[in-house]
Structures are given as structure tokens and as C-alpha cells.
Amino acid sequence: MDAFWLDADEMAAWLRLIAITELLPGVLDSQLRRxxxxxHYEYVVLAMLSEAPERTLQMTSLAQRTSATLPRLSHVVRRLEERGLVERFPCPKDARATNSRLTAAGWGAVVAAAPGHVANVRKNVIGGLTPEQVRQLAELGDALLARLDPQGRMTALYRPAD
Amino acid sequence: MDAFWLDADEMAAWLRLIAITELLPGVLDSQLRRxxxxxHYEYVVLAMLSEAPERTLQMTSLAQRTSATLPRLSHVVRRLEERGLVERFPCPKDARATNSRLTAAGWGAVVAAAPGHVANVRKNVIGGLTPEQVRQLAELGDALLARLDPQGRMTALYRPAD
DNA sequence: TGCCAATAGTTGACGCGACAACCGTCCCCG
DNA sequence: CGGGGACGGTTGTCGCGTCAACTATTGGCA
Structure with a gap:
């Protein structure tokens, strides 16, 4: 189950991918936090709700769309609810389930945060790539996610058209 | 400072990149932990030391090579030292500095962990890409890191030949 | 109908990383 | 050669994410 190392090209790609996953969260978090x-994760949660019908989603669905575990989401939504950005209520269709809905304040927060966030993404990420590289990244990403997320837990997020 | 959103290609690439940075750490951590x-970060620290002359590096240098802040590294090295995998001693050249050296047990831990880790990387990441995509990822990665890490803090890690 | 596994979600404890405050050493400029 | 700013590192606190345990509801199957 081993027998060989990574060759030079593979190692180069691998080391860069590691570095990106270490650095990217900090870049996103610090701008949004400031x-x-x-x-960043809170922003993604609010953004997903903002695009959903009724600005409402079930917890499990929201967790999948944000690549998070249910406990993580539960903690985050509780904090967002305490800040008045989101509200929870029992799902009428299934008494086990909980729905989260974006409040007016939550909508306002997303709208206020979006331009700066997009500018940051463009400045620090997408802006450094050629259009051809952007296309390559999307295809690469699909191939990687097929392995990283074989259950397609995040399909809703990264392939909304399926 | 905004005025425009991401277009469809950019959004596709961006969403995939986000998903990868959320999922990859868990995949790496759980295999190594188990x-x-x-x-994964502890493994990287040990691996970097294992490749250094004398299996020894100064804290600051080790922090740069692992994309970490100094406080983070300090905590991690303390734990590794308590487990006997690493030892710290004052740098002879500079009384302010601390050197970390891999112990025999630490070397053994890296050697024992490496094959499974490499297999995991191949299975879940590199293995899903064509050789052409591996090359693209390396180039893409350079372009992204030029923005994410303009100071070249990690240069030592992802471009060892410079 | 009644039972039991599976599903949906919450909670509490624990560990790690970020941030800020701090100490000791070095170096350079007066 | 002496004082101050910069450098190198450690420590403590706080917040967030994971894991495990738990409750409640559902749905299928006898």
C-alpha cells in the first residue's frame, strides 16, 4: 500500500496545495472579520441562506452546502441567532428537523459584507490567474472533490446545476 | 471598490477552491491521527526537521517552512517535546534563538508515518488528477501563492530550489 | 398496531490556533 | 559604550471545531 513516493511534479503540486490550504483561510477570515x-464560514452560511427560497434551509441541507458537520453548524447558527442574523424554527414537514431563516438584519449583513469580500477574493485569489487558469482550476477542483467528497456531500455547493 | 461580481467561470473555480480548503485538512488529519x-501539521513539522541538516532548525525558520505563526509552532513543539519526538536547545550562534532537533524517536515516527501518508495523498488527491492536471496545479499554485503569500514567507517550502 | 433502526439536531468537554502581552538578547546610532 | 528599537521566543486567554453522548421523531416491517 505504498511502494513509491511522489515524483517531482507531484510533489511540487502537492506542496503548493498544502500551502494554499494553510494560508487561504486566514486571508479570508481576517478581511471579513475586520x-x-x-x-468566513459565518459569511458562507448567511450567503447560502440568502440564495435559498424563503431564505430558509433545513440544518442538514445547510450543513451539506457549507461542507460542515452538523454539530459545527449547530454551534454557528446558535451564535448567529443570538446576534439576530438568523432565526430557527421547527420544520412543519418533519418534527425532527429545524429550519434556519435569514432575518432582515442577516440579509443586511450579507449585503454589506459582499462587496468587500468579493473584492478581496478577486485581489488575492482569482485576480492572480489567467482566464485559462480559472477554467483549469474549476476542472481540477472537480477531479479533486470527486476524491475528497465521494459521497457528494457538497454537490449542492460546487455543482448547483446537477 | 467593487462594481462587479465574479462571472460564472470564476465562481465555479472559487466555490471548488473553498470546498477543497474545507475538506482537505480533515482528510489528512484523520488518516494521520488514526x-x-x-x-497533519505535526507531521509536517517532523518531516521538515527530518530533511534539515543535523535534523535541526531554528524556530523562526521552521515556522516559515510550515506556514505557521511562531506562537502556533511554539505550542506544537512543546507538545512534541513532551512526547519525546523533538528536543529544544539554545542556539549557539544567537542567545535569543531556540533550535529544535528531531530525536531518534521522532525520526522513527516520521519513517513509520510516511508510507501511509503518501498513500493517502495519492489515493485522495494526486491520484485523481491526470499528469497534465498535476502540472497545471503546480503552476496555478504558484500564481495563487504569489498573492496569498506576497512576502514569500513560505518560499522555502513550496519552492525549495530558489 | 407496535417496535426498532435510522435520521435530525443539540449539547458539553476537550484540543488546537490566534492574538496580545511579555521577557531576554542583539545591534546600531549617538 | 550606553540606550533604544528591533528581533526571537514563550506563555495565557479566548473562540471555534470535533467527537461522543444524548433526546426526539420517523418510517419500515412484523
């Missing part, structure tokens, strides 16, 4: 008082 | 009792 300018909008939100962590 | 099979070797190490977090």
Missing part, C-alpha cells in the same frame, strides 16, 4: 465582524 | 497519532 470589515464585517463575520468569520 | 494511523500515526499525529496531526
Amino acid at each position: 470589515d464585517a465582524g463575520l468569520s | 494511523d500515526a497519532g499525529l496531526s
Whole structure:
């Protein structure tokens, strides 16, 4: 189950991928935290709700769309609810389930945060790539996610058209 | 400072990149934690030391090579020292500095962990890509890191030949 | 109908990383 | 050669994410 190492090209790609996953979260978090008082993950949660019908999603669905475990989401939503950005209520269709809905304040927070966030993404990530590289990244990403997320837990997020 | 959103290609690439940075750490951590009792970051620290002359590096240098802040590294090295995998001693050249050296047990831990880790990387990451995509990832990675790490803090890690 | 496994979600404890405050050493400029 | 700013590192606190345990509801199958 081993027998061989990574060759030079593979190692180069691998080391860069590691470095990116170490550095990217910090870049996203610090801008959003500073300018909008939100962590990147909190922003993603609000953004997903903002695009959903009724601005409402079931916890499990929201967790899948944000690549998070249910406990993580539960903690985050509780904090967002305490800040008045989100509200929870029992799902009428299934008494086990909980729905989360974006409040007006939550909508306002997303709208306020989005431009700076997009500018940051463009400045620090997408802006450094050629259009051809952007296309390559999307295809690469699909191939990687097929392995990283074989259950397709995140399909809703990264392949909304399926 | 905004005025425009991401277009469809950019959004596709961006969403995939986000998903990868959320999922990859868990995949790496859980395999190493289970099979070797190490977090991925601890493994990287040991691996960097194992490749250094005398298996020894100064804290600051080790922090740069592992994309970490100094406080983070300090905590991690203390734990590794308590487990006997690493030892710290004052740098003879500079009384302010501390050197970390891999112990025999630490070397053994890296050697024991490496095959499973490499297999995991191949199985879950590199193995899903074509050789052409591996090359693209390396180039893409350079372009992204030029923005994410403009100071070249990690240069030593991802471009060892410079 | 009644039972039991599976599903949906919450909670509490624990560990790790970020941040800020701090100490000791070095170096350079006056 | 002496004082101050910069450098190198450690420590403590706090917040967040994971894991495990738990409750409640559902749905299928006898």
C-alpha cells in the first residue's frame, strides 16, 4: 500500500496545495472579520441562506452546502441567532428537523459584507490567474472533490446545476 | 471598490477552491491521527526537521517552512517535546534563538508515518488528477501563492530550489 | 398496531490556533 | 559604550471545531 513516493511534479503540486490550504483561510477570515465582524464560514452560511427560497434551509441541507458537520453548524447558527442574523424554527414537514431563516438584519449583513469580500477574493485569489487558469482550476477542483467528497456531500455547493 | 461580481467561470473555480480548503485538512488529519497519532501539521513539522541538516532548525525558520505563526509552532513543539519526538536547545550562534532537533524517536515516527501518508495523498488527491492536471496545479499554485503569500514567507517550502 | 433502526439536531468537554502581552538578547546610532 | 528599537521566543486567554453522548421523531416491517 505504498511502494513509491511522489515524483517531482507531484510533489511540487502537492506542496503548493498544502500551502494554499494553510494560508487561504486566514486571508479570508481576517478581511471579513475586520470589515464585517463575520468569520468566513459565518459569511458562507448567511450567503447560502440568502440564495435559498424563503431564505430558509433545513440544518442538514445547510450543513451539506457549507461542507460542515452538523454539530459545527449547530454551534454557528446558535451564535448567529443570538446576534439576530438568523432565526430557527421547527420544520412543519418533519418534527425532527429545524429550519434556519435569514432575518432582515442577516440579509443586511450579507449585503454589506459582499462587496468587500468579493473584492478581496478577486485581489488575492482569482485576480492572480489567467482566464485559462480559472477554467483549469474549476476542472481540477472537480477531479479533486470527486476524491475528497465521494459521497457528494457538497454537490449542492460546487455543482448547483446537477 | 467593487462594481462587479465574479462571472460564472470564476465562481465555479472559487466555490471548488473553498470546498477543497474545507475538506482537505480533515482528510489528512484523520488518516494521520488514526494511523500515526499525529496531526497533519505535526507531521509536517517532523518531516521538515527530518530533511534539515543535523535534523535541526531554528524556530523562526521552521515556522516559515510550515506556514505557521511562531506562537502556533511554539505550542506544537512543546507538545512534541513532551512526547519525546523533538528536543529544544539554545542556539549557539544567537542567545535569543531556540533550535529544535528531531530525536531518534521522532525520526522513527516520521519513517513509520510516511508510507501511509503518501498513500493517502495519492489515493485522495494526486491520484485523481491526470499528469497534465498535476502540472497545471503546480503552476496555478504558484500564481495563487504569489498573492496569498506576497512576502514569500513560505518560499522555502513550496519552492525549495530558489 | 407496535417496535426498532435510522435520521435530525443539540449539547458539553476537550484540543488546537490566534492574538496580545511579555521577557531576554542583539545591534546600531549617538 | 550606553540606550533604544528591533528581533526571537514563550506563555495565557479566548473562540471555534470535533467527537461522543444524548433526546426526539420517523418510517419500515412484523
